[in-house]
Amino acid sequence: MTPIRTVRRSLLATAGLLALATPAAQAIDRCPEGAAPATPVLTGQGVLESAIVDADGRLYYTDTTARELRRLDAPGAAPETIASGIDAPGGLAIDERGRILVGQGDGLVPGLQGNLRPVARLLRVDPTTRVVETVASGLQMVNGIVRADDGAVYASSDVGFGIDRVGPDGTVQLRWASVFSANGLAIDRAQRHLYAAQTFQPAAITRIDLRDSSQVRTFATPPPDGIAAGLDGMTIDGADRLYVAAQVPGEVWRVDTAAPRFCTIATGLRTPSAVAFGHGRSGFSAGRLFSVGFDGVIAELPSARVTGAALAPVPAAGAAATPADGPTAPRVLLTPSRVTVRGGFVRFTPRLVLLAADGTRRSVTRRLVLPGGRTVRSGRAVTVRVAPGARTLTVRFVLRGVRRTRTIALRRP
Known part of the structure; x- marks a missing residue:
């Protein structure tokens, strides 16, 4: 297990004990659809940090213990290593050509020294040729990453201060937005706001204006029972509802961005680290939500299924291309x-x-x-x-x- 995982688990465990000691705590309500236990898809996969599904329903995930990017073509299939030797692999995204963007440097040392000596990198992996390239260097931590329709990539640091931005031309803006302990990232369908889940502070979702990064505000906070939840990876559906992994309770929470309110959509997980919606008609298909965790488990979250307009947009397809996989396409x-x-x-x-x-x-x-x-x-x-x-x-x-x-x-x- 990498040092950052050990430290993070210790901090989260302490936070969980403090939360249990909080008097008159209010539990996170279940979502109207319920909160069915997660269904394991694959186990024994090491310490998993991030996940994403491509347009063809193939799940990519990072294993920090093996330092690998892996792919699972469908539930029940054998995992395949796409790239190896990635030191402290972090967040995942997909570019306009279907190549996988991987954060390298999601470790304790890069995170703590990121503001003074940023050494993390953004890699690009071609899943067909297996060629690995460096897109940008000099980033803080790349714990979570998300790609906007204009090609810009945003990278978080959950033990540091600030979200970095990598422009379409590879130019790096350190601390583009001032957010402490940012982890999972998601962008709304209008491409106007970036949402960041915060880990090591009272749990919260922060919203940043993509046109003016000085416009940062706390968007949603859970009730007292959830302030030490250890929020981690996050994704968004087509109705602009956020889904975030809550490590300490072993749950996934949903937040409706129209009226910020947390509810529990999945239970029965151990240290979930990331969530990702499926795409396409087969494999990890459209409308289904999946999670990965530090316990090496990939699972499906049955209560979180979505249909119609709520289907998550296809990664990197862009607004104009999204209908290519819609029901009438x-x-x-x-x-x-x-x-x-x-x-x-x-x-x-x-x-x-x-x-x-x-x-x-x-x-x-x-x-x-x-x-x-x-x-x-x-x-x-x-x-x-x-x-x-x-x-x-x-x-x-x-x-x-x-x-x-x-x-x-x-x-x-």
Whole structure:
């Protein structure tokens, strides 16, 4: 376990004891939907710090003990290491090309010295090629990160003072906003406000004006029983309701930003550290909320399911592209759906088709990424060598600003 986790657990445990000793404490009410216990999806994953789901329903998460970024394609699938050797991995976000942004330096030393000697970095990982690049350096801690539609990235420090900003060109603004012990971050759909969950002080959600970072105010505070909850990772749904991990009680709380009020939406967790909404039609699909924790458990939170307009926006898709995965958006098909292997090779012509709700079809041309990193334009014939025993062929592409994955079944004569 990394030092920051040990210190954080000790502080949170002390805070929890103090909270229990508070007289006449008022409990956090359950949400109208209830607060069903979390359902484990995967256990034994080390000390998990952050999580995010891409447009294709694949869950990415950081393991601080193994210093890895991992991916889980669906509940029940085996986890896959996407990048390793990341010292003190922190928050996660996704850019406009589907690449994963990872904070490096989410540790006690970077956090405490961040205001004087910032050494944390923002990394970018291509999940297809596995190439890792540095986007920005000289940050405080990158404990939590969030990406705005304009490409700016905001990074928090839960043992420091101030939220940093990385501009679309990589320019760093240290202490862009003055917020103490900021942790989980979320941006509303209008792209007007940044919300920050605060950990080591009386628990609160702070709101910052994205157009004027001097406009910082406490937005919501829980009742007395929740002041030492140890708020951690946070996300937001399409109705601008916040969901935040409360470590000390082992719960997830929801806050309606229209009328700030906390309620409990999930229980039965141990030290939850982050929450993330699913996306797409399969895997960790749209409308479902998932959590990760310091206990190495990935879980689904059944009471937190959302539908319709409340569906969380697709990461990095931007406001204009969000309808691409809405209920009336066209389905994206890759044809053929099945090809025959002959002599260890398959030869086919991949085509992308948009299928509208009224049944009309329209072909589109995109660059397709095949296994091994080879690329081809859709609509052109290609020959691909396949591994012995392989059952599927994975094809990746970007459409409407969202990275997508489709598979072609392999049959053998």
